[in-house]
Amino acid sequence: MIPLQKNCKQLAKFYLGATGAVWDVKCVSTVSSLFQPICLPPKDATIKKDEPTSKSQKLFSELGIVRQSSPGLFVLTPLGIRSLEKLVKVVDEELKNVGCQKLQLPILTAGNLWKTTGRWESTGLELLTIKDRHGRDYVLSPTHEEAITDLVACLPQLTHKQLPLKLYQITSKFRDEIKPRFGLLRSREFTMKDLYTFDKTVETAQQTYELVCKAYDTIFQRLNTPFVKVAGSTGNIGGLSSHEYHFPSSIGEDDLRLCPVCHFGTNAELSPLDICTKCGSTNMKDTKGIEVAHTFLLGTKYSEVLNAFFSSDDGTRSVCQMGCYGIGISRILAASVEVLATESEIRWPKLIAPFSVCVVAPKGGSKEESAISFAHFIASQIDQMQSFMQDVILDDRGATTIGKKLMEAKRMGYPFIVVVGRKSMEQVPLIELYDLTKNTQNVFTVAQLFDYLKMSSS
Ligand SMILES: [Zn+2]
Incomplete structure (x- = not known):
């Protein structure tokens, strides 16, 4: 008893x-x-019309998970960093499962590399640059195609036996947003996972691309948050083809066209057609999405100009076929809460609470x-x-x-x-x-x- x-x-x-x-x-x-550091708005506070806000931004700030230090720049509090580190762990596990190796590149990339690829000019005002005391230019990197390709190009004896090479990092990236908004959804400094792959041929690069996409599918399935994968535009990164992963949400900035019949989808900027290019259905549905990941099959855009070559069996030198793959780590914290939360209560993907x-x-x-x-x-x-x-x-x-x-x-x-x-x-x-x-x-x-x-x- x-x-x-x-x-x-x-x-x-x-x-x-x-x-x-x-x-x-x-x-x-x-x-x-x-x-x-809980940050409750004063009772008589009125939100200015030109200050759009989002659910995640409001809840994160009110509950002391994220705190803005200046426009587009955020402190992740101990709660925020716990969540981020849990997400990093999931991403690390799935990428290592497909043979990716983690490294860390400097946040500053030499400006001359960006000038060589033409992106110093083509990126425009979003590119944050600085000069050191000797007058040398640097980029506060938004992405690291130049830096990683230069690293691989400097390896004297890269052989076909070392390929495919899959290298990634999870670090701060920078973008000089004209109007940072919605908290972590569009900030000026953000945490991104960026993976770069180097292959022998177009065919093996395609295989690597599919392998990484599969790992991405697993990551988003594990997060258990509704997502869609659509054909995307290659934009300023360039390359042969690309896919985007989105969390459908009314606050998203991308217009997506989804086929309810075969589940094929595209970013609307890619296809203004009302017909599914895969199955011919005329019933395409429009939705808004928050982009949380992007994959690109790059081809030789960077490896050619930056001289990333490998030696094949017979000793001839060939240019590497590349891929690059991003996941918006800090953005996912906000985007998943944006999708799952009620107006007044956060709901996390269980894995990253x-x-x-x-x-x-x-x-x-x-x-x-x-x-x-x-x-x-x-x-x-x-x-x-x-x-x-x-x-x-x-x-x-x-x-x-x-x-x-x-x-x-x-x-x-x-x-x-x-x-x-x-x-x-x-x-x-x-x-x-x-x-x-x-x-x-x-x-x-x-x-x-x-x-x-x-x-x-x-
Ligand atoms: Zn279809």
Whole structure:
């Protein structure tokens, strides 16, 4: 029989007794110590007509996830960076699965490389440039085709055996936007993953292209956010063909044409036709999209002018066939929230929520006060579970009620919210669990709660 007791330390001991574990609260992240610069707009604030805003921008700023430092430049707070690092991990895993290797190029690229390819002029005013004390020009790189091609060109003995070569980085990129807007969706500094591939022939380059596209499909499927892949324009990057990945959203800046019959789609700037070029359907649907990734089959546009050659079997030298592939890392944080959130509550792709679990503890001095240490115990137990390792935040604020904490945790969009309250003081302690992904609410015993969380993460 479970004894009636209000001392939660004893209660915890009771539960752990059988396993012989010791009552020991490991250090869990807490809301009371979190650096979260919340930025609530003043009550009488009116949004200026020329200042468009987006859901993600508003929620990120109000909830202390992202903070603007000057137009188009943003601080990612500890919450924002946690989310970004989770996304980076997913991208790293999938790219390494297809043989890509990570490196890091300098953010500054020598201006003469950009002059050689002609992009110093063709990029226009969006290109941020600086001069050093010797008067040499540099580009605050928006992308690194020149830098990476120059790197490969400088390898004296690149042979066909080393190809395909797939090199990528995840770093800050820069674009001098005339009108930065919508927070991380269109900023002047942003985090981008850029991959560059080098192949022997047009055919093998095409195979590499398809392999990388498959990895991209997997990344977006894992994010579990609705996306479309469409034929895109090659624009200023150039090349033979390209595809874009979009999150459909009314706030998107691209017009897309999607065929509901064969699911083929194009960026509207590529095809003003009302007929699907693949299946002939005349039922093309228009939608807006936020571009989150772009792939290009480049051909030899960069390798030719920057001399990226390799030696083949018989010793002859041939020019490398290239591809380049971007993913807007910081943009995806905002774009996914733009698509999934309600007007007042964030919803994350489960994989990239800053914390997966929030445990709500009672307020100090409340009737439930004696359950506070039980909440600490529950939080530290979940935080040691394989799939939630260091991924739990405990709302331990002493002066805030359970109701308010629950409301705020829902606004933050933590996928699992565990409430330790009045029911936790009953003979058999019960715990409430809110599963925001499934939009369900359950009352569980401790064992049921741990089982549920284990099941949900497998
Ligand atoms: Zn079609």
